[in-house]
Amino acid sequence: xQIVIIGNGVAGIEAALxxxxxxxxxxxxxxxxxxxxxxSRTALMWVFSGQMSHRDIEPLERDAYARLGFKRVxxxxxxxxxxxxxxxLAGGHAPIAYDRLLITCGSRPRPGPWPGSxxxxxxxxxxxxxxxxxxxxxxxxxxxxxxxxxxxxHLSASSDDSPYRFREVSSARRGSVARQPAVIxxxxxxxxxxxxxxxAALRPHFFIREEWFWPIxxxxxxxxxxxxxxxxxxxxxxxxxxxxxxEADSDGNVCAIQTDQGTYETDCVVIAIGVMPNTQWLADSSxxxxxxxxxxxxxxxxxxxxxVFAAGDCAAVRWFxxxxxxxxxxxxxxxxxxxxxxxxxxxxxxxxxxxxxxxxKLMDVEYTTVGLVNWNVEREQNWFLEEIxxxxxxxxxxxxxDRVVGFNLLGRRWDHSVLVRWLEQRRRLDxxxxxxxxxxxxxxxxxxxxxxxxxxxxxxxxxxxMIPGPTKVPF
Amino acid sequence: xxxQGQNGLLSTYREGWRTRSWLGIAISVSLILFYVxxxxxxxxEEFFGTTPLxxxxxxxxxxxxxxxxxxxxxxxxxxGAIYYLRRHGNSRYNRFRISVNVVIQVALGFSLPFIMxxxxxxxxxxxxxxxxxxxxxxxxxxxxxxxYLALYTIVGxxxxxxxxxxxxxxxxxxxxxxxxxxxxxxxxxxxxxxxSKSTKSWRFEQISIHIVLFIAIATTxxxxxxxxxxxxxxxxxxIVAGNDWRDWSVKSFYGFAVGAVxxxxxxxxxxxxxxxxxxxxxxxxxxxxxxxxxxxxxxxxRVKPDMCISCGNCSTYCEMGIDVRSYAQSNESFTRAxxxxxxxxxxxxxxxVLKLENSWQVADDKDRQNLSVVNF
Numbered sequence: 001x002q003i004v005i006i007g008n009g010v011a012g013i014e015a016a017l018x019x020x021x022x023x024x025x026x027x028x029x030x031x032x033x034x035x036x037x038x039x040s041r042t043a044l045m046w047v048f049s050g051q052m053s054h055r056d057i058e059p060l061e062r063d064a065y066a067r068l069g070f071k072r073v074x075x076x077x078x079x080x081x082x083x084x085x086x087x088x089l090a091g092g093h094a095p096i097a098y099d100r101l102l103i104t105c106g107s108r109p110r111p112g113p114w115p116g117s118x119x120x121x122x123x124x125x126x127x128x129x130x131x132x133x134x135x136x137x138x139x140x141x142x143x144x145x146x147x148x149x150x151x152x153x154h155l156s157a158s159s160d161d162s163p164y165r166f167r168e169v170s171s172a173r174r175g176s177v178a179r180q181p182a183v184i185x186x187x188x189x190x191x192x193x194x195x196x197x198x199x200a201a202l203r204p205h206f207f208i209r210e211e212w213f214w215p216i217x218x219x220x221x222x223x224x225x226x227x228x229x230x231x232x233x234x235x236x237x238x239x240x241x242x243x244x245x246x247e248a249d250s251d252g253n254v255c256a257i258q259t260d261q262g263t264y265e266t267d268c269v270v271i272a273i274g275v276m277p278n279t280q281w282l283a284d285s286s287x288x289x290x291x292x293x294x295x296x297x298x299x300x301x302x303x304x305x306x307x308v309f310a311a312g313d314c315a316a317v318r319w320f321x322x323x324x325x326x327x328x329x330x331x332x333x334x335x336x337x338x339x340x341x342x343x344x345x346x347x348x349x350x351x352x353x354x355x356x357x358x359x360x361k362l363m364d365v366e367y368t369t370v371g372l373v374n375w376n377v378e379r380e381q382n383w384f385l386e387e388i389x390x391x392x393x394x395x396x397x398x399x400x401x402d403r404v405v406g407f408n409l410l411g412r413r414w415d416h417s418v419l420v421r422w423l424e425q426r427r428r429l430d431x432x433x434x435x436x437x438x439x440x441x442x443x444x445x446x447x448x449x450x451x452x453x454x455x456x457x458x459x460x461x462x463x464x465x466m467i468p469g470p471t472k473v474p475f
Numbered sequence: 476x477x478x479q480g481q482n483g484l485l486s487t488y489r490e491g492w493r494t495r496s497w498l499g500i501a502i503s504v505s506l507i508l509f510y511v512x513x514x515x516x517x518x519x520e521e522f523f524g525t526t527p528l529x530x531x532x533x534x535x536x537x538x539x540x541x542x543x544x545x546x547x548x549x550x551x552x553x554x555g556a557i558y559y560l561r562r563h564g565n566s567r568y569n570r571f572r573i574s575v576n577v578v579i580q581v582a583l584g585f586s587l588p589f590i591m592x593x594x595x596x597x598x599x600x601x602x603x604x605x606x607x608x609x610x611x612x613x614x615x616x617x618x619x620x621x622x623y624l625a626l627y628t629i630v631g632x633x634x635x636x637x638x639x640x641x642x643x644x645x646x647x648x649x650x651x652x653x654x655x656x657x658x659x660x661x662x663x664x665x666x667x668x669x670x671s672k673s674t675k676s677w678r679f680e681q682i683s684i685h686i687v688l689f690i691a692i693a694t695t696x697x698x699x700x701x702x703x704x705x706x707x708x709x710x711x712x713x714i715v716a717g718n719d720w721r722d723w724s725v726k727s728f729y730g731f732a733v734g735a736v737x738x739x740x741x742x743x744x745x746x747x748x749x750x751x752x753x754x755x756x757x758x759x760x761x762x763x764x765x766x767x768x769x770x771x772x773x774x775x776x777r778v779k780p781d782m783c784i785s786c787g788n789c790s791t792y793c794e795m796g797i798d799v800r801s802y803a804q805s806n807e808s809f810t811r812a813x814x815x816x817x818x819x820x821x822x823x824x825x826x827x828v829l830k831l832e833n834s835w836q837v838a839d840d841k842d843r844q845n846l847s848v849v850n851f
Contacts (some may be wrong), residue, residue, distance in 0.1 A: 010785065043786035050489035052668075056791040059800055061673060143488035144496065199484035330784040334804070359782055361825040364482045364565075368827070391477050413479055413827035417780050441779060441830055443479050443821050445567040 001026045003344055004087055004096050006077045007104035008032030009041065010330060011312030011337035013060070015102050018341025020068050029071045029096055031087065033154045034164045035128055036072065037062060041106075042330050044131045045192040048138075049199040053145020062149075074150070075157035076164075077105070080285040082305035091157020100307045100344045103282075103295060104337065107275035107313040107328055108163035112184070116246030121170030121178075121254035122269040125193045126163070133167040134193070137268040138200050140177045163278060170253040170268065178268035180205070182257055184243055186213045188360055190272035194235055195363055203234040205264050207241045207257065214362075217369060221384065222394055222410055229363045238264075277314040277326050290316045294326040299350040301340050309343050311336035311351075320353055329358060355423050357416045365392075370419040371406035373398050381458040383429060387411070390447055395436075397429060399458065404432050412449060413441040481788075481823055482565040492747070493665045499747040507744035513544055514735040537589075545585040548658065552580045555661025562664075568818045568831075572650060576657035584654045599624055602652050605632040606691040607761035609729060613695065614702035636761075637768045643833050644774025645765035646816025653761075655754060658743065659794065660817060663751025667794040667819070670750030676796050680756050680813060684763045687733060691760035694729045733758065752794045756813055766812030773833040774816065780806040783828045789820035803828050 003019055005012045008030050016028050043057040055062070065072055076090040080103075086095040109124035111117060121137065124130045128148060135142055154164060171177045179202065183193045186208030197204040212223035213230075227237050238261070246269060247256040257264045277293040288296040288304035294316030301309045301317070312333035316324045327333075332353065342349035357370040373396070383397040393411030397404055403426050407419050418439035422432055433451055440448060492498040512519055512528055520526050532543035556573050563569045579602050588598035597620065605612040605628065612632060617625045639647045649656045670676075697715045705712035717724030742754025755762050776799070783806075789799035795813045799820045802809045821829040 040785040040787060042784040043788075046484065046786065046788065047488075049484035050486040051484050052787060052791050053488050056668070056787045059785045059787065059804065139489070144491065144494045145488040195484060199486065331781050334785075335781070357782075359826045361480060364478050364480065366478075366480055366825075366827050411478075413830075415779050416782060441827055443566065443568055443818065444831060445571060446477065446479060 002097060002099045003028045003102070004031065004098035004100075005029070005102045005104060006031045006087065007102075007106055007312070007314075008035060008038050008072070009104055009106050009312060009333065010038070011106075011333040011340065012102065012104035013038045014334050014337030015104070015311065015341035015344060016070055017068070018338055019344050020070070022345055024069075027071065028069065029073060030065075031073045031075060031077050031089070031096070033074065033076045033158060033162060035148055036074065036150050036153065037065075037148065039128070039148070040330075041126070044125065044128075045196050047131060047143065047145065048135055048196040050143040050145075053143065054148040055145065074153040076154065076159055076162055076281070078159070078281055080282065080287065080305070080308065082286055082308060085307070089157060090159055093157055098307070101309070102340050102344055103303070103308065103310040103314060104312040104333075104340070105278045105281075105314050107326070108278040109271070110274045110276050112243075112246070112271040112273070114243050114245050116248060116254070117271060119246055119248040119254045119269075120168050120173065120252050121248075121267060122246055122271065123167050124163075125189055125270050125272060126275060129164050129166050133169060134196075134268075134270060136169045137171045137178045138181060138197060138202070140171060161280065173251065174253055174267070178202075180266050181268040181270065182207065182264065182266040183270045183272055184257070185272035185274070186210060187216075187272060187274065188214075189275075190270075191230075191362055193270040193272055194230065198233045198235060198363075203236060205257070205266060206230065206235050206237045207243055207259060207264075208237065208239050209242055211240055213237070213239070216374060217358075217360075217367075218408070218410075219374065219382075219384075219396065221386070222396070222408065225392075225394065225410065226362050226365060229365060233363060275313070275328055277316075279314055290324070292316065292325055294324075296324075299352075300343055300348065301336060301351055302343065309340050311340040317351055317353065320356055327353070355420045357420060359416070362410075365410055366413060368409045368414045368416055368419075369407065370416050371398070371404075371423045372400075373406040373408040375406070377405055381460065383433075383456060383458055385451065385456050387449060391449075393449065395449065397432065399429055402428050404429055412446075413443070415439050415441045477567055478565045479822070479827065480566075480825060481563070485562065487668055490665075493668075495669065495748055499666075502747040503744055506746065507740055510735075510740040510744055513540065514739060516540065538592075542585075542589055545588070548654070549580050549585045551662040552577055552654075552657050553661075555658070555664060559661050559664045563819075563822060566818070566822045569822060572818065573661060575651050576660060579652055580654055580657050584657075596621075597624075601627070602654060604628065604636055604648075604761065606688070606695065606764070607653070607655070607759060609691055609695065609734065609760075613698050615698075636765065640765045640768040640774075641772035644772060644810075644814070644816050644831075645762065645769045646774065646814075646831075648765060649755060649762060649815035650817045655738065655742070655759070656815060659746075659751035659755060663743075663746045663794075666746050666748075666750055667752075668750070668791050669748065670752060670756070670794050670796040672790050672793070672796050672798050680796070683757045684759065684766075687737070687758045688760040688763040690729065690733065694725055697725050733760075750794055750796070752796075752815070755815065756795050762813070762815075769814070770810055770812050772810075773835055774814075775808050775810045775832060775834070776802070776814065776820065777808045777830045777832050778803050778806055779828045779830070782826050784826055786825060788823035788825060789829060792819045792823045794819070799829065 003026055037058045040057045046052040075093050077087055078090050079088040086097050088095050109126040123133045181197045182205035183190050184207045194204050194206050212220050213226050230237050241259040241261050243259050245258045249255040254269050257266055279293050290296055295303055295310040295314050297303055297310050297315045301311050303310050313326055313328045317327055318324050336351050339349045339351045355371055360367045377400045381399045385395040387393045396408040398406035487493055516526050528540035532540045537543050556577050559573055583602040588600055591598050610616050611628045701712055701715040715725045717727055737758040738754050745753050783803040785804050787800050793799055797811050818831055
């Protein structure tokens with residue numbers, strides 16, 4: 001049984017490991033344009049700052065491919081011939097025949113829609129090649145951990161529209177590293193690009209279109225805290241700024257950002273306005289692709305073609321609310337990869353996401369969210385507690401009628417799996433508050449959260465400008 | 476303000492002296508030279524006609540070079556603690572632990588042993604136990620100690636240390652009390668990311684640490700036997716204990732190979748190349764015993780299920796070379812014999828996935844989706 005996996009990320013590797021665990025003899029080929037080694041994309045920021053090396057962000061030992069018999073091809077896939085059961089490759093590589101194919105080609109950065117988005121000195125922070133570019137703009141060189149091995153091996157089998165091309169570095173052209181970087185887009189990648197610039201002792205501009213930072217996840221009170229932390233670290237936060245264009249000097253290097261509120265000088269711009277499925281190469285391959293670019297899959301992650309599966313960021317999976325769209329998270333990609341691995345083995349398996357949860361770290365503030373937060377739930381009420389003392393935290397519990405439907409938690413550590421269980425059990429607020437300490441996951445010696453009596457009053461809804469219309473509770 | 480997790484990003488791989496560059500090698504060579512002179516100053520005297528450390532200790536009014544070593548050791552721990560707390564002091568666990576390290580070193584590792592002889596006593600290190608302090612169970616050592624100290628060392632080494640490790644893991648000793656651990660976690664902290672995480676290094680550690688443990692127990696046993704029958708068997712006595720401290724014997728071999736070379740020259744000298752726990756991880760016989768006890772005790776690193784992003788901060792900054800990430804991404808709470816409970820994995824984790832805990836109850840955190848965990 002010839003297994004071919006397009007992509008060397010967490011979904012692809014997880015599936016390959018699952019197949020190998022049961023089938024020691026099946027040939028497994030991984031096609032990867034970006035990298036020789038599976039690495040954690042979530043960790044690019046630490047390679048940038050020097051907190052980790054490229055080797056450190058690779059979860060497997062480098063001999064794992066040889067040891068497990070995974071064949072690697074460093075090339076761009078250009079299409080799938082579902083009739084002949086072949087994967088087509090760029091760079092004169094012969095097509096690879098498959099019996100079962102898994103597509104885990106992930107996301108690519110959403111390009112800037114503004115004039116000048118492709119100037120020298122404008123880039124993203126999503127791929128290894130983006131990291132290489134941004135490191136060189138700000139630090140002038142890679143860290144002492146060096147670049148990943150065979151960093152340029154794919155260039156002979158790539159294409160101009162590939163997200164894995166190296167960008168030209170404006171600091172090299174200019175002869176001086178960037179002193180005034182700017183980041184456009186108030187989301188998670190944006191704040192990571194900001195944090196690494198702060199770690200390099202810079203005071204970056206942070207352009208955010210919305211009224212407050214990350215409105216899809218935070219309410220104004222929570223976002224105010226984060227914006228304050230950003231400002232304390234020297235970040236110039238510009239809320240409600242609509243970028244209009246990006247300007248370059250006579251040499252073609254980026255020099256300014258024009259917004260509806262004014263012009264800001266800059267010498268390096270990171271556009272972080274989200275990611276989208278990396279699926280343009282499938283346009284002619286007769287696989288069903290949805291309007292957002294996600295590969296249409298069924299519950300078992302099978303695409304519209306027989307023996308072809310998709311998992312991870314590129315697959316439009318069914319969410320807890322019944323919608324079908326890509327789920328751009330690390331651990332769901334891993335879960336999907338495990339399901340896809342079972343499908344490659346010929347088992348019946350289905351991907352079932354369950355209640356939404358996520359976590360993040362916003363500068364030095366940890367964030368956990370579970371359930372329906374900022375979803376404009378019908379008859380929503382919020383219980384909000386701000387703790388300012390030894391530990392600073394906010395605790396927001398979202399209610400529909402008298403049942404808890406969501407948690408938004410900043411500054412403390414919580415075991416989301418306990419909170420998920422409470423949502424499934426449809427607990428009331430008073431019960432949740434009595435038991436809240438059972439979900440605490442603080443490190444040792446951290447004083448526990450004390451809930452004052454009487455507790456805070458319930459607020460009305462915190463309407464989310466990102467999600468129009470009320471949401472029905474699906475659980 | 477207290478925060479959990481790292482406050483600001485580290486620039487480890489952008490600092491030359493913290494990577495295996497010529498600067499790291501230079502620091503390592505200097506440390507090794509220092510230890511060679513410290514342990515074999517009589518040889519230095521033979522060849523060069525000088526005793527630099529003894530001269531230095533007399534110059535600063537310390538009785539001999541070992542007190543000078545204790546003084547420098549304390550300075551290194553204090554300096555390292557300041558460095559450490561500037562980077563990781565926002566975590567209460569780290570702050571408390573490093574403060575205890577400093578207090579123990581200054582009070583029990585230097586001051587008390589220095590003061591005791593002034594009052595006619597014998598110097599005694601309350602913070603060290605057998606088999607790390609290998610001569611503290613030698614019959615002659617016990618016989619020379621006052622009764623309360625003899626009882627302290629016997630009860631401490633054989634009863635209290637293992638019981639505390641059952642209750643709290645080996646960390647109560649290796650990360651809070653022990654001077655070797657104290658030095659590793661302060662002065663050695665800049666190089667903690669250099670400990671190898673490879674499977675090969677794990678295999679090596681499992682073999683080497685148990686060889687040293689065996690030699691430690693065998694040496695103690697032979698020296699006990701020599702105390703009983705040595706007078707009647709001069710050849711046996713010669714082989715086990717020697718007639719003069721310069722004789723090669725079982726006793727002096729252990730002191731040379733384990734006490735000086737493995738714990739000092741290699742254990743500390745290689746900090747800038749192999750990370751700060753070379754001795755603790757690969758050779759310390761006390762760590763071997765406490766590691767076994769830890770495996771059956773309450774201590775574990777608890778993993779929050781399905782939240783790990785595989786970033787590798789935990790593994791990178793594990794000074795014992797444990798691939799914490801491999802457990803975290805498998806949703807597996809775990810206890811590794813080598814884990815000294817420094818808490819750095821939990822501190823570095825950007826998603827709050829890890830938590831050190833002492834509890835008999837195993838947390839109910841099996842894979843939520845009932846999918847098999849892939850493990851090789």
